[in-house]
Amino acid sequence: MAACSVEELLAKAEEEEKEKLKSITVHKDLELEFDVGNLLAVDKNRIDSRDVKSAKKEDFLRALARDNTQLLINEVWKLPTERVDDAIVATLPEPTTPLPREKPPPKPKPPTKWEQFAKLKGIQKKKKTNLVWDETERVARNEYNKLKNIARAQKVKIPGLGLTPKEQQSKNELTKAVSVAKTSTASAGRFQDRLPKEKRVKNTGKKRKFEPLIGDFSNERQKQLELLKVLGSKKPKLDITKAVNKQMREEDREEAAAKRSKGAGKKGRKGNVPGKRKGKAGKAQGGKRRGKPGKR
Amino acid sequence: MRPLTEEETKTMFEKLSKYIGENIKLLVDRPDGTYCFRLHNDRVYYMSEKILKLATNIARQKLVSVGTCFGKFTKTSKFRLHITALDFLAPYAKFKVWVKPGAEQSFVYGNHVLKSGLGRITENTMQYQGVVVYSMADVPLGFGVAAKSTQECRRVDPMSIVVFHQADVGEFIRNEDSLT
Numbered sequence A: 001m002a003a004c005s006v007e008e009l010l011a012k013a014e015e016e017e018k019e020k021l022k023s024i025t026v027h028k029d030l031e032l033e034f035d036v037g038n039l040l041a042v043d044k045n046r047i048d049s050r051d052v053k054s055a056k057k058e059d060f061l062r063a064l065a066r067d068n069t070q071l072l073i074n075e076v077w078k079l080p081t082e083r084v085d086d087a088i089v090a091t092l093p094e095p096t097t098p099l100p101r102e103k104p105p106p107k108p109k110p111p112t113k114w115e116q117f118a119k120l121k122g123i124q125k126k127k128k129t130n131l132v133w134d135e136t137e138r139v140a141r142n143e144y145n146k147l148k149n150i151a152r153a154q155k156v157k158i159p160g161l162g163l164t165p166k167e168q169q170s171k172n173e174l175t176k177a178v179s180v181a182k183t184s185t186a187s188a189g190r191f192q193d194r195l196p197k198e199k200r201v202k203n204t205g206k207k208r209k210f211e212p213l214i215g216d217f218s219n220e221r222q223k224q225l226e227l228l229k230v231l232g233s234k235k236p237k238l239d240i241t242k243a244v245n246k247q248m249r250e251e252d253r254e255e256a257a258a259k260r261s262k263g264a265g266k267k268g269r270k271g272n273v274p275g276k277r278k279g280k281a282g283k284a285q286g287g288k289r290r291g292k293p294g295k296r
Numbered sequence B: 001m002r003p004l005t006e007e008e009t010k011t012m013f014e015k016l017s018k019y020i021g022e023n024i025k026l027l028v029d030r031p032d033g034t035y036c037f038r039l040h041n042d043r044v045y046y047m048s049e050k051i052l053k054l055a056t057n058i059a060r061q062k063l064v065s066v067g068t069c070f071g072k073f074t075k076t077s078k079f080r081l082h083i084t085a086l087d088f089l090a091p092y093a094k095f096k097v098w099v100k101p102g103a104e105q106s107f108v109y110g111n112h113v114l115k116s117g118l119g120r121i122t123e124n125t126m127q128y129q130g131v132v133v134y135s136m137a138d139v140p141l142g143f144g145v146a147a148k149s150t151q152e153c154r155r156v157d158p159m160s161i162v163v164f165h166q167a168d169v170g171e172f173i174r175n176e177d178s179l180t
Helices: A002-020 A049-053 A056-076 A112-120 A135-153 A173-183 A216-233 A241-263 A264-278 A282-294 B007-026 B047-056 B085-090 B101-108
Strands: A031-036 A040-042 A081-084 A086-090 B035-040 B042-048 B066-071 B079-081 B096-099 B120-123 B130-135 B142-147 B161-168
Touching: A040 A056, A049 A056, A086 B047, A135 B161, A216 B035, A216 B101, B007 B035, B007 B042, B007 B066, B007 B079, B007 B085, B042 B047, B066 B085, B085 B130, B085 B142, B085 B161, B096 B101, B096 B142, B101 B130, B101 B142, B101 B161, B120 B161, B130 B161
Parallel strands: B096 B130
Antiparallel strands: A031 A040, A081 A086, B035 B042, B042 B066, B066 B079, B096 B120, B130 B142, B142 B161
């Protein structure tokens, strides 16, 4: 009796244990359909209508939900997992079940003015398919790039490529071509007439570049001082007016000295003669001045 | 505002050297601080480094003047000295002309200096040499260009021009609005 009761007890305990730790394997007549990307499982097994209507409805539904969830989680565990900060994370595949969108679909945009016009006129957008891959041009371009690289490595200046013929030329390229053609005359395009409303080609000249406003002050000063040195060291030119002035001054001085040393009458006569010969106003005035003391 | 290019510096120094010769060195290399020339609205301004740094706070369009205006570059990129530069020209002037008290007013009103108004002139002044004009009391009045050399000055008649007027202190009143 006692032994029997012990066995009974053990069996009861075992049953309770089983109830707590339910098996992860769940038997189903039909396999469930899974969409793991959406964490979705669809159970197509038949449900006994009596179970649903009975008093144990809640327990039945709970058990069904547990079993199906268990199957879904089994499916999730089959996916590759990784550990991120003490949590195991499975990467879900792309969802397969299309879900309806949250917001209504956008309304079609009203056609633009051009689209209206195009519809009216029956204009259709054409794709430019007349472009053909040109092997020879590509090779030539590559060759030019190669030469450019060599030139850069040797620090040599390279001439521009100029204008290469193309299937489709842009507006910019055409204006450039026109300006190049115009300046390619013997007079460098000086006498080429411009078309009415033709615009000047931009960005052809050299750009100005200035020193920074607040830069190296000592360097700036040094440069200016050097410039001054160059300005100051210009070779003295023969300045005729200066030379003449100097000559006149010297003559004045000589005459004054001669006046002091020689007699008055003699000097007056002498003074007049060179004055007439040279025919200079200054000289004549000098003679006059000398003449005065002579009269006295 | 920007520093002058080499070309501009050369043009300006050539003009300045007509009045103060090699004394430009004293303006460039000053013992009392770093001074520099800066171009703004085609005008050349002379200022200390300190003032320059302060001036950078002011927008280019709003900036009217900084430091001392020395003159301006014409459209043909020649350099014209302004009367504001007189403070720096007068102490270093190499050739000077003093005008008689009676002719002072005439000069300050923008007229040339005539022989009759000429008080004194530096010896050896050549024709077309830049000169600074002083009153007989040694007050700088302006500057100009000698029309006649010192030698010739002694002989010409009293009504002939001796110094061509270029700028005078009267401009401070006459051109008050355009002088910066």
